[in-house]
Ligand SMILES: NC(=O)c1ccc[n+]([C@@H]2O[C@H](COP(=O)([O-])OP(=O)(O)OC[C@H]3O[C@@H](n4cnc5c(N)ncnc54)[C@H](O)[C@@H]3O)[C@@H](O)[C@H]2O)c1
């Protein structure tokens with residue numbers, strides 16, 4: 001039985017359906033329309049099932065395959081995708097379906113934002129990370145050789161369908177990477193959810209669907225509320241970046257794709273947590289719980305060993321969360337709350353990274 005959440009954004013509001021199988025109104029939304037499905041090779045099996053499900057409801061269906069991996073999120077692939085839309089004869093009333101992880105969702109959403117100055121798209125997120133995070137919120141982008149997500153737009157999907165069955169084929173390290181973002185929601189917003197994750201991590205890793213459904217629902221309820229309150233990240237939406245400024249430094253240093261985004265965020269959250277502990281915002285016991293939960297989720301509990309603390313600072317400064325030259329960091333305030341600080345000293349940041357790297 002699918003469960004519905006809503007992202008409340010006035011006339012741009014949209015539903016999120018979570019369950020096994022696709023939510024009840026997908027066929028209604030696509031009926032009689034020209035549809036282009038964007039996907040990647042590892043999703044072939046799910047694409048076949050989706051095509052069978054859509055049947056002859058759409059007026060036409062074209063499939064576009066992106067190369068696999070983060071490398072596909074670039075302007076060349078965007079141009080190729082838009083070429084496909086033109087060849088498919090898509091009008092502004094056409095519809096894009098993004099079947100895949102965050103890479104497919106981000107580039108498809110951006111194509112939908114740009115093509116003919118904006119058209120509808122639907123997110124069909126197939127990684128845990130995209131199901132709990134990237135498919136909701138309307139941030140769309142491609143990368144520039146000089147930086148990640150630098151070319152993008154806010155463009156909300158018309159609906160999001162999370163089918164738990166898609167997770168059956170997801171590699172284990174990708175599942176863990178998604179759990180990093182799930183843990184993040186507990187840290188920034190919900191102490192009870194954090195405790196629930198501690199009690200259920202083994203079952204989540206075993207892909208118990210009831211547990212996964214609960215984890216996804218809680219995560220998306222938090223994300224939907226934050227996005228509705230602050231769509232353009234003027235305030236509270238920044239809390240979702242907990243661990244990300246450190247994490248982006250790791251991703252940039254290691255070369256995108258070598259450390260998964262969620263893995264880098266996991267190590268980054270520990271660095272933010274060490275900094276918070278040093279400032280008296282987080283207790284020893286709370287910090288230990290975060291280390292234990294991170295480890296239990298199969299995530300790294302330190303940054304890359306070939307990266308010196310000093311390597312982080314210039315890369316963190318380059319992150320787009322820097323405002324007027326000031327590095328803005330999200331720090332946990334106890335478990336279940338977060339604050340943004342813009343007065344963190346380089347020495348504090350280095351100490352926090354050293355503390356994580358020294359931890360056993
Ligand atoms: N827009 C946002 O708000 C937002 C938020 C977080 C992350 N992101 C972006 O998301 C991207 C990362 O997304 P991701 O972690 O989903 O990675 P991804 O899209 O690269 O997917 C990871 C890998 O898993 C494969 N895959 C996907 N679903 C599968 C399935 N069900 N079975 C088997 N294989 C499957 C993919 O083909 C790929 O090889 C990054 O580019 C990041 O910048 C965007």
Ligand SMILES: [Zn+2]
Nearest residue numbers: 181244261265
């Ligand atoms: Zn993230």
